[in-house]
Amino acid sequence: MICLNCRKGRLQKKITDLSAEVKGEKFVVRMNALVCPACGYTTIEGSLMPEYMRLAADAYRASNGLLTGDQIRERRARLRMSQGQFAEYIGVGIASVKRWELGQVQDLAMDRLIRVMTDIDEASENLTKLKTLSATPEPTILGRPLVSLMYEAVEQEWHASKPYRIEAEDLGGIIESPAV
Numbered sequence: 001m002i003c004l005n006c007r008k009g010r011l012q013k014k015i016t017d018l019s020a021e022v023k024g025e026k027f028v029v030r031m032n033a034l035v036c037p038a039c040g041y042t043t044i045e046g047s048l049m050p051e052y053m054r055l056a057a058d059a060y061r062a063s064n065g066l067l068t069g070d071q072i073r074e075r076r077a078r079l080r081m082s083q084g085q086f087a088e089y090i091g092v093g094i095a096s097v098k099r100w101e102l103g104q105v106q107d108l109a110m111d112r113l114i115r116v117m118t119d120i121d122e123a124s125e126n127l128t129k130l131k132t133l134s135a136t137p138e139p140t141i142l143g144r145p146l147v148s149l150m151y152e153a154v155e156q157e158w159h160a161s162k163p164y165r166i167e168a169e170d171l172g173g174i175i176e177s178p179a180v
């Protein structure tokens, strides 16, 4: 194929470092590309575009601590689930599972859900964290949970013609430290 840039060189297949950008972050992906020996112009075949997108998405996922497409597929395979079964198990549409495995980046909340739903160690770490959080006594004021008092305050403020505000300092004096 003649180079579209200089119209002189003949494009050659070559493993090349290509720059990619995902969600504003720049990465380098290494893959088969077409390079012009005359002018250095680099492009990839249209059929390799999905591969390029997948490598770029995986570079982003790796650098942001998210599971890669292959890792998601491996976890699903470990549970011996089809994409449809896995989608139902996680609570998403099958299209989402397909897209993640092909390279679309899952958001952080979804990543955490997948981890907790697919790995015993991560589920158990989460359980430990949850037990610690649940064991911390809820702050109370005069025996009533702070959270419900705050809800009431917000509701009253909503209805009152003269809105008032409870400042944290006002509460400071009467918050009872729960017995540990």
Ligand SMILES: [Zn+2]
Pocket (backbone or CB within 6 Å): 003, 004, 005, 006, 007, 008, 009, 036, 037, 038, 039, 040, 041
């Ligand atoms: Zn060229």
